[in-house]
Amino acid sequence: MAALLQIHEPGETPRPDEGEPALAVGIDLGTTNSVVAVSRDGQPEILRDGDGKALVPSVVAYAADRSAVVGAAARHLLLDRPEDVIGSVKRLMGRGVKDMKSLAGALPFDIEPADEDATGMVRLNVSGHRLTPVEISAEILKALKQRAESHLGGKVERAVVTVPAYFDDAARAATKDAARLAGLEVLRLVNEPTAAALAYGLDKQAEGLYAVYDLGGGTFDISLLRLEKGVFQVLATGGDAALGGDDFDHAVAEHFLHQRGQRMGATKLTSCEAKMALMTARLAKECLTNQDEGDWVLDVNGEQTRHRLGRDELEALIAPLVERTVSLCRDVLEDAGLTADKIQGVVLVGGSTRVPLVRRRVGDIFGQAPLDDINPDEVVAAGAALQAEALTTGSDTLLLDVTPLSLGIETMGGLSEKIIHRNTPIPVAKAQEFTTYQDGQTAMSIHVVQGEREMVDQCRSLARFELDGIPPMTAGAARVRVTFSVDADGLLAVGATEATTGVEAHVEVKPSYGLGEEEMAKMLRDSMIHASQDMALRLLAEARVEAGRSLNAIAAALAADRDLLERGERAAIEKAMSRVDVAVKGDDRGAIDKAIEDLEAATLAFAERRMDRGIRAALRGVSVERLDDGGEDAEEGAA
């Protein structure tokens, strides 16, 4: 099998002048930290900085000129210039203002006053700039891209980016947009627990049923997978896209602030003070992993207070959060129709699984000590890198994932009618028929939501689709067939056709928490990337792939049916082929397209003769394939 994978199609064979084909990287874009890795020959390598550090803190500091510093350097600035520094933006991807969590009434983010798009994605005020979480994430991705480029000594333009399995459509789309802004083509969005399972399974040659418990800085995922001979099949997934180590920090900070309030009376925090309080709480939490107790100092309004915290107290503070993950684990087992004793191993992923209480409780639910022999901070990036290699150079492994949340549409009375149920394997498509309720109605609006609850307002609003161009008919006569499809990235697309006339209805998407196409285009224009040049290069690459496909197809057809051509005809086709070959070596996309077009024209008669022969063979009851396989013998027999 390995030898077969080496065969390149004509258009894909790396040409000598191109040097080594560009590598695609794997990126774990985390709430607290991010990691980039690359895989060669099935061996993932985590890319580290000069000090050997793999983790890039997902923190960005902005200067007045809007230039950004990312990572550890940005985190250091938090102490001196908290108003210029922002972290944990992953929690805001595809979110609205009302999703935000405050600390003692103050937000650790400076939100732009809600304006005309109060329901749209939040805008943050950092260092006087009005920024979306997408733009801030793009800065982190740019830094990771740079790290990869300096390691690999060449351009890096393609990546597999991981997302929490429980991320909804809006958050996934926002992540893909951020990559685009950073100049990265996303080959695939892979779910974090699935990426971890891939790295773990390939490394340990694991087979059987496995659970991946992934508690990161801002998100929690629990996935159950079946691992079998290179197949990674997700059976069920569950989680909470807003539950993570940050919430532990919140609980501790609230506790400190409550103590402080009792001693000195309540004070309202500024967003900078909230950021600092959360940082202190985080230090306390981390220290208490190895230490039984400690003292921490809170600095609010110029007055310091000292707080003592023991591990028992910490565990009491975070217990309700940990219990929520336990109950989500039970739910997902139930969804998969499995009991805990069927699970062969539990893999721990994410920095928050270092908390002793978390480990104990995970051990309790699954009745076994969890596996942690791969660094929980790096395993997701390693899996993403493996998948990036698999997508670009071919592979025998197979990732079969599911959609984490049910997809529904709003019906009468604000109810959600489920169209695609959670844990359905992706890609998936379902069609639903709608009708008009008024005579001559030519448009309708469909509200798509994601979530498990019965009522639409308790689910997450994804988008409103306006269908127009429905032919006017009497009420109830039009039958509009709407197709909802979720692709391998977990992203939704909608198409609509009026069934009785075949007229395609126009679908306009108004994402509830996303960025519109126009807004995205503006950001691309404003970004450092020259969007138009970028686009031209992409189109050129696509034209080359298409030329390769076309040459390959004609060469195969010539090999199979060359007897259908006179010598002169064959020479004409070969000449057209060599013109495509020449065009591909140049940089003129128009020339490539034209050469392909000419080749198609030159082979028109040939194609007709091949079809004739195929149909005649079918009428004689000979399968086309037999005829092709034994083509030469048959000709000889006839002669």
Next chain:
Amino acid sequence: MQAQMKQVPRSRPANDSRIIVCWSCKGPVESGVLFCPVCEAVQPPGQLDHFSRLGLEVSFDVDQKMLDHRYFDLQRHLHPDRFATKTPRERVLSQSQATSLNRAYEVLKDDLGRADYLIHLQGTEVLPEGCCLVNDRKLLMESLELREALAKAKTAVEVDALARRAAGDIETCVGQLSSMFADDDLEGACRLTTRLKYFRKLAEETRQAKARVAGG
């Protein structure tokens, strides 16, 4: 290259072989073939029944291991991950192939889905639950009785007993469905499928009840 093609699993209807044009090399291909035998380009999924798509006999008795094996084998060749660097047209075709495959797998791996689908293939549909219940007095009485018992259940032990009852009935239904389909007893199969639907729902409700008694 040819050697690789030989390993590609095929799913093709035995009776309905139509010749269509390969979109890539413009040569003839039989509809339902996954890859063009000449240029190897991926083809559209076509109109295949779920059994043919997975290369299985049309039957209620499906070997789950065999089903998984066929499904994985086909996905290995058709999943969009195999087409990430191919032309946009090939990526779209791969997505629709993988979508059809997932749909077929989801229907066939589930006893109820399979029963419903076999009846559908015979040109009949199992009526929605409510309509059929009224026609089946025995099931109607049973359903009223069990639902009442579930509503009254206060302890985990009581709910568990009902859950076991539902699980047992589901197993019996599946066993009987197998012989009904084998004997071509369509009417009997319809009746049992309705029964299976009902007990599936009851099993689901016992799960919710379990959470209720545990919480209360």
